[in-house]
Amino acid sequence: MVKVAVLGAAGGIGQPLSLLVKLNEDVTALNMYDIVRCPGVAADISHINTNSTVTAFQGNDSLKDCLTGMDIVVIPAGVPRKPGMTRDDLFGVNAGIVRDLIQGVADNCPKALVCIISNPVNSTVPIAAEVLKKNGVYDPKRLFGVSTLDIVRASRFVRDVRPSFNAHTPIPVIGGHSGNTIVPILSSVQSEVKLSEDEIKTVTHRIQFGGDEVVQAKNGEGSATLSMAYAGYRFVASLISAIKGKPTTECTFIDLSVDAQGAQFYRQLGATDLEFFSVSANIGPNGVESIQPISGISPFEKELIQAAVSPIAQNIASGVNFIRK
């Protein structure tokens, strides 16, 4: 009996993500919202013979009806990168899109679990938090920046150098979701894969800049959509399981105030004053229940964490200032 809304549902990520949500038999309602193309895409997906009823919502006037009663809201709305751009270059357009969509969440489904995919995630999540705070409905346990693609890439890229590695083994990735703010913890599988120092450096760099590989290969046609839809769905499926009583653990970019004691572990590694950081979070039906440590972080990974802190702090400040200005 889980109701899911996808905002930006007719886009490169939104379409395959909605398709995957449609295949989940625990979902009873799939509300698809966009500013273009939505009726056609939703009509198409609606014919698939699974439990959920699919409804199309197009344009701001329909946002209220789309969001009312939703348990999970997933937001892949906004523009993607072109070659030569950083995720921060998307701020000018996507900050306002996320602000307005989250206003809809604050007005119509403030108790929903909200998953932000729109980039730059390190800033759009703080923007969402500020809008919810402004409306007096902020529950930090219920807001997630989706960084699952980094985890998906980590497992796959290790498999590329160690063919015996099980590509389904999750590898924690913490920090943020852009370039050197992405910190893969490869030491978590090191006893199994025994990567050399050089291999660790190469695979780490590939995970940090995996998004660029796709942006360059698509050559102006956008960024990762299919792998992101898979990753986004994986995260949403975990939340659906949690809502249905099966707690889960995910690395996700969240407000560290949800568990001050659990956050201490990450603060001691360098994230001293950060409000948001991607951490390993235990998630239940009402969102984050606790933050858990990751064992065996190497000196190299500690250095990466320290390098990530300042850019993340700047990204958070940009997001917060955008709403408070």
Ligand SMILES: NC(=O)C1=CN([C@@H]2O[C@H](COP(=O)(O)OP(=O)(O)OC[C@H]3O[C@@H](n4cnc5c(N)ncnc54)[C@H](O)[C@@H]3O)[C@@H](O)[C@H]2O)C=CC1
């Ligand atoms: N968190 C992550 O790991 C990843 C994030 N992304 C980000 O996801 C976002 C979407 O990427 P794509 O799907 O490839 O882009 P896209 O351009 O194919 O689709 C975006 C969709 O958002 C819609 N949209 C624009 N303004 C809207 C509004 N105000 N309300 C509702 N919908 C609106 C557009 O009409 C379009 O259908 C980008 O910001 C991209 O950078 C992409 C890959 C990975």
Ligand SMILES: O=C([O-])CC(=O)C(=O)O
């Ligand atoms: O690289 C991008 O712009 C899209 C993204 O976030 C990713 O693929 O990780």
